[in-house]
Amino acid sequence: MPKSAPTIKEIARKLNISFSTVSRALHDHPSIGLGTKLKVKKLAEELGYEPNQTAVFLQQGKTYTIGVILPHLAESFFPAAISGIEEVAIKNDYVVLLGQSLDSTEREIMLVESMRKHRVDGLIISMAKNTTNYEHFEKLKKSNIPIVFFDCIPSMKEIHTVSCNMISGSIQAVSYLLKKGHRVIGLINGPEKLTASKERLEGYQQALLKNRLKFDPSLVVNSDLTKEGNIKALHEILKNKRKITAIVAFHDNLALDIMQELDITKQEHKPVIVSYANLPMMQFLKYKPNASVEQFPYLQGKKAAEIILDIIKNKNNEQNQNNAFYKIILDSKLIDYH
Amino acid sequence: MPKSAPTIKEIARKLNISFSTVSRALHDHPSIGLGTKLKVKKLAEELGYEPNQTAVFLQQGKTYTIGVILPHLAESFFPAAISGIEEVAIKNDYVVLLGQSLDSTEREIMLVESMRKHRVDGLIISMAKNTTNYEHFEKLKKSNIPIVFFDCIPSMKEIHTVSCNMISGSIQAVSYLLKKGHRVIGLINGPEKLTASKERLEGYQQALLKNRLKFDPSLVVNSDLTKEGNIKALHEILKNKRKITAIVAFHDNLALDIMQELDITKQEHKPVIVSYANLPMMQFLKYKPNASVEQFPYLQGKKAAEIILDIIKNKNNEQNQNNAFYKIILDSKLIDYH
DNA sequence: TTGAAAGCGGTACCAG
DNA sequence: CTGGTACCGCTTTCAA
Numbered sequence: 001m002p003k004s005a006p007t008i009k010e011i012a013r014k015l016n017i018s019f020s021t022v023s024r025a026l027h028d029h030p031s032i033g034l035g036t037k038l039k040v041k042k043l044a045e046e047l048g049y050e051p052n053q054t055a056v057f058l059q060q061g062k063t064y065t066i067g068v069i070l071p072h073l074a075e076s077f078f079p080a081a082i083s084g085i086e087e088v089a090i091k092n093d094y095v096v097l098l099g100q101s102l103d104s105t106e107r108e109i110m111l112v113e114s115m116r117k118h119r120v121d122g123l124i125i126s127m128a129k130n131t132t133n134y135e136h137f138e139k140l141k142k143s144n145i146p147i148v149f150f151d152c153i154p155s156m157k158e159i160h161t162v163s164c165n166m167i168s169g170s171i172q173a174v175s176y177l178l179k180k181g182h183r184v185i186g187l188i189n190g191p192e193k194l195t196a197s198k199e200r201l202e203g204y205q206q207a208l209l210k211n212r213l214k215f216d217p218s219l220v221v222n223s224d225l226t227k228e229g230n231i232k233a234l235h236e237i238l239k240n241k242r243k244i245t246a247i248v249a250f251h252d253n254l255a256l257d258i259m260q261e262l263d264i265t266k267q268e269h270k271p272v273i274v275s276y277a278n279l280p281m282m283q284f285l286k287y288k289p290n291a292s293v294e295q296f297p298y299l300q301g302k303k304a305a306e307i308i309l310d311i312i313k314n315k316n317n318e319q320n321q322n323n324a325f326y327k328i329i330l331d332s333k334l335i336d337y338h
Numbered sequence: 339m340p341k342s343a344p345t346i347k348e349i350a351r352k353l354n355i356s357f358s359t360v361s362r363a364l365h366d367h368p369s370i371g372l373g374t375k376l377k378v379k380k381l382a383e384e385l386g387y388e389p390n391q392t393a394v395f396l397q398q399g400k401t402y403t404i405g406v407i408l409p410h411l412a413e414s415f416f417p418a419a420i421s422g423i424e425e426v427a428i429k430n431d432y433v434v435l436l437g438q439s440l441d442s443t444e445r446e447i448m449l450v451e452s453m454r455k456h457r458v459d460g461l462i463i464s465m466a467k468n469t470t471n472y473e474h475f476e477k478l479k480k481s482n483i484p485i486v487f488f489d490c491i492p493s494m495k496e497i498h499t500v501s502c503n504m505i506s507g508s509i510q511a512v513s514y515l516l517k518k519g520h521r522v523i524g525l526i527n528g529p530e531k532l533t534a535s536k537e538r539l540e541g542y543q544q545a546l547l548k549n550r551l552k553f554d555p556s557l558v559v560n561s562d563l564t565k566e567g568n569i570k571a572l573h574e575i576l577k578n579k580r581k582i583t584a585i586v587a588f589h590d591n592l593a594l595d596i597m598q599e600l601d602i603t604k605q606e607h608k609p610v611i612v613s614y615a616n617l618p619m620m621q622f623l624k625y626k627p628n629a630s631v632e633q634f635p636y637l638q639g640k641k642a643a644e645i646i647l648d649i650i651k652n653k654n655n656e657q658n659q660n661n662a663f664y665k666i667i668l669d670s671k672l673i674d675y676h
Numbered sequence: 677t678t679g680a681a682a683g684c685g686g687t688a689c690c691a692g
Numbered sequence: 693c694t695g696g697t698a699c700c701g702c703t704t705t706c707a708a
Contacts, residue, residue, distance in 0.1 A: 004399070004482070005481060005482065007684095007685060007686085008685065008686065009685075009686095017694075017695085018694065018695045018696070019685090019686085019695095020686095020687085020688080020694080020695065020696075020697085021693085021694055021695070023685095023686070023687065023688090024687095024688095024693095024694085027687090029693095031693055031694085032693065032694080033693055033694080036693085036694085048477070048480055048481065050454065050455065050481065051455075051685080051686070052396075052457065052684090052685050052686070053455045053456055053457060053686095054392060054395050054396050054401060054456075054457050054684090054685080054686095055396055055684075055685035055686040055687090055700090056685080056686060056687080057392050057700095058390075058392045058393055058396050058684090058685085058686080058700050058701070058702095059685090059686060059687060059688095059699075059700040059701095060687090060700085061342070061700075063392060064456075065435075065456070072417075072421075073411055073417030073420060073421070074414070074417060074618075076412070079410075079411030079412060079417065082411060082436070082438075083410075083411070083438065086436070086437070086438060090448070090452075093452075095435055095437075095452055095453070095456055096435065096436050096437070097403075097433055097434065097435055097436075098420070098424070098434050098435075098436040099424070099433075099434070100420075100421065100424060110428070114428075114431075114433055115433070116388065117388065117389075117391045118391055118392075118402075118403070118433055119390065119391060119392050139386075142386060143343060143386070143388070144342070144343070256622045259622075260622060263624065280412075281619045281622075284594045284597075284598060284619075284623065285622065285623065285624075286601065286623075286624050286625070287624070345700095345701060345702085346701065346702065347701075347702095355678075355679085356678070356679045356680075357679095357701090357702085358678080358679065358680075358681090358702095358703085358704080359677085359678055359679070361701095361702065361703065361704085362677095362678085362703095362704095365703090369677060369678085370677070370678080371677060371678085374677085374678085389701085389702075390700090390701050390702070391702095392700090392701080393684090393700075393701035393702045393703090394701080394702060394703080395684095396684050396685070396686090396700090396701085396702080397683075397684040397685095397701090397702060397703060397704090398684085398702095398703085399684075677708105678707100678708085679706105679707085679708080680705105680706085680707080680708095681704100681705090681706085681707100682703105682704090682705085682706100683702105683703090683704095683705105684701105684702090684703095685700105686699100686700090687698105687699090687700095688697100688698090688699095689696105689697085689698085689699105690695105690696085690697085690698100691694100691695085691696080691697100692693105692694085692695085692696100
């Protein structure tokens with residue numbers, strides 16, 4: 001006997017009352033006899049009755065589930081973001097459906113489909129790095145499932161976004177180095193087309209400008225962010241005629257690779273490094289960046305979740321239709337390790 | 339007009355046929371007119387019809403969702419495990435509901451409740467470290483929701499488990515050190531009552547025995563795994579009259595802490611270290627463990643997911659009731675970094 | 677080949 | 693205060 005979960009009807013039958021009465025009793029409906037109420041509650045307790053939420057969901061047309069799709073969990077950025085999302089979700093009696101796209105568009109599409117099928121009430125997405133076709137997102141909008149994008153955001157109009165302004169952090173990073181007396185500062189950036197890369201470059205330039213220094217394009221190289229690419233970029237930048245004393249690295253991971261390479265190749269004057277991410281592991285390194293730009297993933301996740309819940313809850317409000325779009329931009333911040 | 343998703347009935351109405359016909363047409367039911375079938379499919383396509391899975395779920399009594407509850411995502415062990423779970427889930431058209439207990443029993447209970455309410459088909463759990471009361475798990479079993487425990491497993495009878503045998507890895511670790519000539523090997527273990535600690539100690543002793551060496555209890559200390567605790571344990575063990583040349587550390591994180599401390603306090607002869615976890619970041623350290631024991635989290639996750647799906651699918655098979663319990667034990671393996 | 681109707685587990689309205 | 697009933701969206705059996 002695979003004792004299936006007890007239902008409201010079973011309780012009704014055993015008590016010889018109608019199941020609507022049972023339903024009301026369980027909900028403390030005001031107009032219900034105290035006696036029956038107690039009887040019902042007692043039996044429900046005994047049977048270990050639990051309302052079948054899927055039934056409730058069906059008739060409410062909601063699932064109290066928010067889907068989260070992100071590239072992967074390997075980078076500590078994303079676990080932190082999820083934690084922020086989960087925190088808000090839990091407080092609102094929502095639950096989190098997780099999917100990793102592994103930076104594959106194909107898989108991202110699959111996940112979006114799957115979450116749509118499961119009728120999530122809303123979706124929070126950090127897009128796969130190389131997704132360029134946004135049909136699956138459009139389809140989602142058509143299905144009337146709200147999305148909030150964060151971190152890696154598609155260039156679509158009329159979407160909700162949460163992101164971290166890297167420009168401010170970049171300015172801080174470069175200013176920090178300038179204040180320490182560095183004048184020839186290299187920038188090993190990510191792929192040129194990435195917004196993230198553009199923002200870093202922008203900040204780099206602005207900081208120079210502020211200090212009335214001329215921007216020298218030969219001090220900037222791009223890496224494809226693979227280990228080999230990073231090392232190649234390092235050597236390329238070190239070839240510069242001017243003596244580079246400091247490097248701004250696109251990401252802590254890139255910093256790790258080039259620091260290792262600097263170590264292996266035994267450079268005599270190791271450049272000072274400033275990077276991005278503020279990975280927790282950094283503190284354990286001996287030769288580490290002097291500082292790293294924090295992007296507050298937890299906060300980003302939290303914000304994204306708050307927004308999606310807000311949208312879900314106001315979905316049927318006439319006013320909020322198709323007009324306002326959230327664009328939350330947090331400021332990044334340089335964390336000094338010394 | 340918050341255009342709600344089109345339903346089977348709408349299609350039926352527009353086509354002036356009954357909605358059961360529509361349902362069948364959509365499912366390629368054999369006994370359906372080719373003409374109507376095409377008409378229906380065409381309109382469904384146009385309207386962007388998608389079956390409401392929550393309705394399907396309700397009547398199937400399934401949600402195609404598996405819940406995963408684990409302490410947190412900060413340690414790379416868990417993201418890897420999730421990836422394994424997700425892989426299997428996706429292949430089987432299941433979806434993953436995630437919850438982090440943050441090693442709080444209270445929160446774990448909450449999550450279990452929440453997942454029960456959402457009627458997950460099965461649950462995969464790595465228990466919060468200090469959970470000692472198992473009522474919430476028992477309740478789950480009563481609700482007929484299958485659970486597979488992995489990694490941190492409660493001491494309950496009649497449960498399904500996936501775990502990694504740390505004894506074999508520990509033997510390898512100590513043997514490795516012995517082969518290198520070390521004779522005075524310290525063990526900085528975790529909290530005494532943890533299974534994980536017991537297994538490490540067990541392996542430590544067995545390896546000594548195999549090599550006809552005497553076990554010296556004074557070479558073993560326990561840490562509470564906080565940073566302070568780790569450092570304290572290190573100094574305690576270094577006080578030993580015998581000269582410790584190698585240390586087996588409970589976990590890479592502990593190794594990190596004590597290596598940092600050894601560095602700071604400028605010990606002249608730094609002991610060789612072997613630890614557990616094989617964290618990806620280890621490769622970037624200069625002073626790093628010589629080797630680390632891998633626990634194959636991805637595989638553990640994968641196995642756990644396979645089991646839970648197997649149970650779910652055979653749930654209504656008479657045979658499989660309450661008899662067999664999976665106890666999968668993977669072997670750990672020492673990874674040499676040199 | 678198609679329609680009608682029951683039922684999955686609830687909620688909520690209308691009667692009485 | 694309680695029972696009856698319609699309905700949420702879909703699958704499936706029974707009849708026609």
